[in-house]
Amino acid sequence: MENTQINTKKSSSFQARFQKIGGYLSRMVIPNIGAFIAFGLITAIFLETGWYPNETIIKLKDPLLKSLLPILIGYSGGELVYGKRGAVAGALATFGLTIGSDVAMFLGAMIVGPFGGWIIKKFDQAIDGKVREGFEMIVDNFSLGIIGGIFCILSFLFVEPIMAGITNALASGVVWVMEHKLLPLSAIFIEPARVLFLNNVIDHGILAPIGLEQVASQGFSPLFMIIPNPGIGLGILLAYWFFGKGEMKEAVPGAVIIHFFGGIHEIFFPYVLANPLLILADIAGGIAAIITMQITNYGPVYTPSPGSIISVLALTPRGKYLGAILTVGVSCLVTFLVASIFVKKYYRGYVENSPGSNTDGLVRGFNNIENNGTIDGQIKKIIVACDAGMGSSAMSASSLKKKLKEAGYNIEVVHTALQNIPNDADIVVTHKELTNLAMKAKPEKYHMSISSYINPPEFADVVNVVRENNDKDMKVSSSEKITSYEPSKENKTPNSASNEVLKLDNIVITDDIKNRDEALRLINKHFVDGGYTTEKYLEAMVKKEKEFNTNIGNGLAIPHGTFEYKDEILKTGLVILVCKNGVSWNDEDVKLIIGIAGKGDEHLEILSKLATEFETQEKVDEFIALNNKTKMKNILESVEN
Template sequence: MAIKDKVSSFGKFLSGMVMPNIGAFIAWGFLTALFIETGWLPNEQFASITGPMLSYLIPVLIAAQGGYLTGGDRGRITGAIAVIGCIAGAPDTTMLMGAMVMGPFAGWVIKMFDKAMEGRTPAGFEMLIDNFSVGIIGMLLAMLGYVAIGPIMTAILTVLMGGVQILIQYSLMPLLAIFIEPAKVLFLNNAINHGIFTPIGIAQAQETGRSIMYMLEANPGPGLGVLLAYCFFCRDAKTRQSAPGAVIIHFFGGIHEIYFPYVLMNPKVIIAPIVGNACAIAWFSFTGTGLTSAASPGSIIAFLSMTPPEFMVTNIIGVAIAAGVSFAIAVPLVRSMAVADIDRASEQMREMKGTSEAAVISDTKDGKIVFACDAGMGSSAMGATRFRNRIKAERPDLTVEHSSVDTVPADAAIVVCQRVLSERARKSAPTAQIVTIDNFLDDPALDALYEALTKLARAHELKGDEVAAPALVEEPKPAEASAPVLSVTADDIRVGCQTLSREDAIRASGALLVEKGCVDASYVDAMVERDKLTSVYMGMGVAIPHGTNEAKDAVKHTGVVLQQYPDGVDFDGEKAYLLFGIAGKGNEHLEVLAAICKAIEDESVLEKMKTTDDVAWIADVLNKAN
């Protein structure tokens, strides 16, 4: 993996610990800005809340999130326990940096313990061992934090504080802009702000009530100047028209990432925010201003909300200086561009951030790919089965599995989900690379993912790397080999059906399941509801209507029905010619999906199935897939 990719992954991991807890920073920041002695509305009682929030709540939240990212739910608890030792071992230091170290470390330790215990836990003692292991390991790590991690983090923070004091003493603070602005474009903005500047800022604010460190990365002025230059002077009409919207999102929404593509399309433009921020930092240093807490997100609203009353005008001038200088430098650079290509730059930005829909994948050796849908039971299971069969020969080192989009495993390297679920996937797996698709069987993004993963395999071979033995999730197997789950008769198949609306076709499929005695009538409504949540269209002309997870009780026994629509049923512009209605008792639906996937894997068989009137042949193909 390239150095840039490693740095970017590290930055994303730090962001993944901090960003879910920004609300706690905001709550603490407003309490500080309003109620401390130098705040807007001084109040001694309310101000007393700020200390415990900063000393205990925020470090525990960050450590818990870090533990979750490396060790799942058990890592979350272990990380929260362990960081208390760091806090107690360094009572005079705000232990944000300690939390960022101890949380992931604790999650990793409990994960290694669980791996070592696989298959060794006596039956009936699972809960006892699970609870005691978290408690004992958490206790030991808390003790380690007390005697080592806490004091070490204090020493590191002291060194960093000393470095800041030297920069201030010799008026060298503006030089930090040379590091800050390029790092932001590499998506390290949250990492440097919350991982480096915020801990130092907290220490300064405890002494003086404010800190310039909160202003270095969060100032929206440098990016505003770049965007305004594109608004008025870009020769490419498409890019010029997109810039005003970006101005609003950046300046008022605080999403600095919106201006990164405008820098990437002409890398020389990075000079503008560097010089703009340097001038603003010089102004802030000269005036002795600061913020009372971290301004996150970096909008003008958050920036001014954390400004002490006596420095309001000063800070507004600083933002204006940054924007003005950045604008003045960016204008000739933007005007000299031939024709800007914002789409290409945006794609480059997504690739750098690891969320490209074209599946630009970092090194995933021995990694885990998770197909995620709403419930983790239907379409994702089939998608995982098909992709697993496709990739296993070239990448036997990969694990391919499925899950609910809200419970993606913490160690997932890549998450594949439908577009409508992408935001939920990012919240569930903040450090994973997200690949969005329209369907789980035949989507260009899946082809791009396959190509990227196989290219990585060939790259490893060229370097002489050893590829591990297969670690793929095994295909689901019926509990009893003598009783195949997928059992289809001619009565379960309807060919030559007249085209219906999407909902009517799903209800017709459900009616066949009711007629077969597989489900109660209530299951039919659950099938319609499932399609409304996320489409049951799988791709390649196939839809698989099935009920929601909540409708499991309506299933009497596992069954499959098939309706063939020669003219197709419309699913948001895609035609489904085969509708497999399924109902699974317990987890048998996974075996049914695996069997269907196997049956239609041969595209010639699938195409014949869409048009043939030979019901016996269709039944034979499906039954042989068990």
């Protein structure tokens, strides 16, 4: 057991270091994606085989490829290490690589750029406090010029030949693999690395530089499509849509739009990580895509970034659109067929038989991490971080901000890269695969993990932490906030039925309800008759079901309204429907329905408590078997205690 733990720690440490390197390389490339897209479009349009060939304009291609793009990467690498001074040093060092080189020095730029920034940083640290007052600017300018100039010369004389040799060797290796029809086998290694969030470093750091050499000779390269192909992720998501259950299934439509049209592939990674056997579907789709490209002789003119179907088509050479569509379509179909096998098996076995699991198939609890950081006082700023700080974290930050606003908290939520987490952050939220890296970057901060970038269930944990910290010092009267399922403590008497959260009459045991809509109408009738809501609250519950199904598994549904209809709630109330024969609810069988009308943000607290009380199918069945309204009422009112 001890050896297993040691090996696990070593593996986790290696993965963390590898991801850190990958994230660092990504942050050199991603800020310059616009320049890469400009290069791709100029090539696609004005190349000899492009849409509108132009011998004059296409002269921009080589300077863009061999000078501007590497220098931008070197500049960004130096800036990451030491701000603007590091950026200038990195650009000068990279410029030396580009002079006289016949290949695009992307790999070299990723090395000498940060190194140039590091050297100037060390020099500044060495002379700190030793420069006579009034001479600081002169020393700064001349030191940067001298050190940067030296690195520029050294890069030109020594580093460039070495990097050219490495790049040519890699290019020759890829050519050999392609000539021997072995390129499809690369998916065996690339696809697992991709879902571990190394997609950017593989795409831009390894495949793109070699692919650019192919573009120079043949006008396109299939290497550009290995990572950005949106068909593979689409196949995974569709398998969950057809055969999954719970929150992961319900999140698929939004994920498909974000992935396929937005090009943010990180959205499907958690679906694979939740069921590791799906990596086989990932690999199968990757192999199918590469074989299709070989058959159709297809490849884009540069890496589609972001990897959306729109970017793929925009960077496809004239006359090769059929190849693009077949590559995406075939890889999607193959991935879907293989993934369907494992998704169906997963939900028949693990989810249904694993107590304490979420309906989305992910075991909650990884937020019980060894957190060195603490939260002092009110939470004012939450950071959502990912490796690059762009698409994935931006999307999650927006979603979390909405969740907090619905809960009544106007808190700043910002997205950023792992290495740029600000010092004024109160909570740092990251994907569970990146939490260790975030904790190393900012060990003093309070860290929380999410299992997915789209609507993760762990956002409820974040809201609860905010509530615990921001509300603990607030003095709120019972008339303003009810924190129990039973009457407020000030009015908890037999004669206070008008303020009672759960009336005995609002517990209905019936087998007459056949579907969800009938259940919602009955719940709303009890709410209206009891003075809990207006009649319009029915619209709120119906709208909530369209946005997110409230059947949460275990035969339980917890319908409630959307935030926009909060004014239709007059006071907090519950309505319980017990249907022993079951009710059809979004293609699932539901036997216990708990309607909620929560004043303010009370419905969130109630939802949390009910989810805990009925976390297993056995608990739901035991509650239904009581068949006694009084006993049911007593159990629900004792949940808080």
